[in-house]
């Protein structure tokens with residue numbers, strides 16, 4: 302299945318204690334269906350000092366959240382939306398787009414394939 306949420310997307314948290322927060326996706330964990338969103342779901346982590354490398358202390362890091370808890374913030378209509386995937390034949394080229402299920406605009410190109418005529 303094509304990836305519906307990608308690194309660099311802006312998503313809105315729909316569930317949990319951080320509902321309503323918006324942030325940029327900084328990592329996608331495909332196998333777990335989880336993503337890491339900048340400044341969302343921060344947890345404190347105790348880090349030991351490594352001499353000459355880093356200081357010890359308590360750091361805040363983003364913990365992954367499940368992909369079903371977020372919606373993409375559509376760059377076209379600026380609303381949280383579900384993402385669809387559609388394939389369109391344009392000339393000789395088969396293009397796969399991610400699109401917004403709210404405003405029906407294409408968000409970006411996922412893949413394209415040029416049909417070779419025989």
Ligand SMILES: [Zn+2]
Pocket residue numbers: 375376377378379380382401402403404405406
């Ligand atoms: Zn939209």
